[in-house]
Amino acid sequence: MPDTIFVRVYEGRLDLLRAVIGGAAGTPYHDGLFFFDVHYPSNYPDTPPLVHYHAHNLRLNPNLYNCGKVCLSLLNTWSGRKDEMWTPNKSNMLQVLLSIQALVLNTKPYFNEPGWASSAGTVHGEKSSQKYNESTFILSCRTILYTLKNPPKHFEDYVLGHFRLRAHPFLLACKAYIEGVQVGCVVEGVQDVDEGQTSSSSHFKSEVGTMAGNLVPIFIQKGAKNCEQFVCLGDAFRLAKANYTNIFKKDFYEPVQDQVAAAVSLSCPC
Numbered sequence: 001m002p003d004t005i006f007v008r009v010y011e012g013r014l015d016l017l018r019a020v021i022g023g024a025a026g027t028p029y030h031d032g033l034f035f036f037d038v039h040y041p042s043n044y045p046d047t048p049p050l051v052h053y054h055a056h057n058l059r060l061n062p063n064l065y066n067c068g069k070v071c072l073s074l075l076n077t078w079s080g081r082k083d084e085m086w087t088p089n090k091s092n093m094l095q096v097l098l099s100i101q102a103l104v105l106n107t108k109p110y111f112n113e114p115g116w117a118s119s120a121g122t123v124h125g126e127k128s129s130q131k132y133n134e135s136t137f138i139l140s141c142r143t144i145l146y147t148l149k150n151p152p153k154h155f156e157d158y159v160l161g162h163f164r165l166r167a168h169p170f171l172l173a174c175k176a177y178i179e180g181v182q183v184g185c186v187v188e189g190v191q192d193v194d195e196g197q198t199s200s201s202s203h204f205k206s207e208v209g210t211m212a213g214n215l216v217p218i219f220i221q222k223g224a225k226n227c228e229q230f231v232c233l234g235d236a237f238r239l240a241k242a243n244y245t246n247i248f249k250k251d252f253y254e255p256v257q258d259q260v261a262a263a264v265s266l267s268c269p270c
Helices: 093-104 123-149 156-178 202-221 228-247 250-267
Strands: 005-010 013-022 033-039 050-053
Touching: 005 093, 013 093, 033 093, 033 123, 123 156, 123 202, 156 202, 156 228, 202 228
Parallel strands: none
Antiparallel strands: 005 013, 013 033, 033 050
16 A cells, blocks of 8 residues: 555444545645545446545535545546446455545646547646646635544544645645746645746636645644745735735736746745
8 A cells, every 4th residue: 555545444333434645746736635435345346446535615626525525437427448347356445545636636637638638748738737736726725724624533633644745845836836836836845837838827826825824824833844944825815815805906916926936936934
């Protein structure tokens, strides 16, 4: 089992388990935790397990519905080639978890939607994918916030340990996104992006600042180290957002945001 996947089985109900998958670096899900409840039906393994995603009413992937449904060929909840479907006595739960991690929580989830897959590699498709990644990262932040406040039962220590370890690199990525780096292009605080790639949107930068402002105090409260230096990110962008709300002029807002970003860069030791 990869160290980014953790599973607990209920002692009194061996037909039930709960799994958590860590979002991989380079994806809009990086550093997040995504929980799934699994039930083995009585005719398992002739039929696939039933899998429910802890969505918190958020749709952060075409394959993960806000009702908790997991749309995956291996689970027979989506059409696919015969070799992609559940095969009795061959398919297993580990394959399901690895498929969710690699094929669902991937670098460009926008193209998981069948109607959009054909646009991969086109200017329009890649632009839409970038915008989708920005929205997805914000939803992932909201998922992190909810998970910290309401960790699933029996996973409290796991959640605490994970974010104590990952809060700092996660916030380094947030800082880079506010500075214009695209989602998923920061790994362990190091930017990994081609010069030709476009900057993240102004709206996204503001939303990241807001989410950072919400997450930093909780990270600190939970015992994560070296997070105090990021408090200014949220404060600065709340100010920028307030200016935008009051004035409603894009030509005013963007220069103000640039000034705030510059101030953050100078004032923060991060």
